[in-house]
Amino acid sequence: MPRSSATEHELQRVGLLAGLPGQTLHDLGKRMERFEVPPGTVVVREGDQDDTFYVVFAGMLAVANTIGPRRLLRPGDYFGEVAPAMDTARTATVTAMTPCVLASCDRATFDEFLRPLFADD
Numbered sequence: 001m002p003r004s005s006a007t008e009h010e011l012q013r014v015g016l017l018a019g020l021p022g023q024t025l026h027d028l029g030k031r032m033e034r035f036e037v038p039p040g041t042v043v044v045r046e047g048d049q050d051d052t053f054y055v056v057f058a059g060m061l062a063v064a065n066t067i068g069p070r071r072l073l074r075p076g077d078y079f080g081e082v083a084p085a086m087d088t089a090r091t092a093t094v095t096a097m098t099p100c101v102l103a104s105c106d107r108a109t110f111d112e113f114l115r116p117l118f119a120d121d
Helices: 008-012 022-031 082-086 107-118
Strands: 033-037 042-044 053-058 061-064 071-073 093-096 100-105
Touching: 008 022, 022 100, 022 107, 053 107, 082 107, 100 107
Parallel strands: none
Antiparallel strands: 033 100, 042 093, 053 100, 061 071, 061 093
């Protein structure tokens, strides 16, 4: 499936990122990989050791874990922040319910651009 980088415009529609300066969004977008997933695809699995961070551009995904109620992710949402922020295993399983367009970044990119957004100060 074709992959490309995320655009500044797409990233601005993610609530978490909307307040970042344009140049930061531009630089972050170049380091994020944009891709499509078909319905039924498990994007992350609870318990896995993986620290990729994701944003949702299109589609709906289900989040399920052993400790909480199932919830939905929609365009503008994000997931996967707990593992890199807390240096822990995946805390939930996220499955595409419809065709989805996502963008992801690795731990180094998360640390450089996104970790400050999750700081407890």
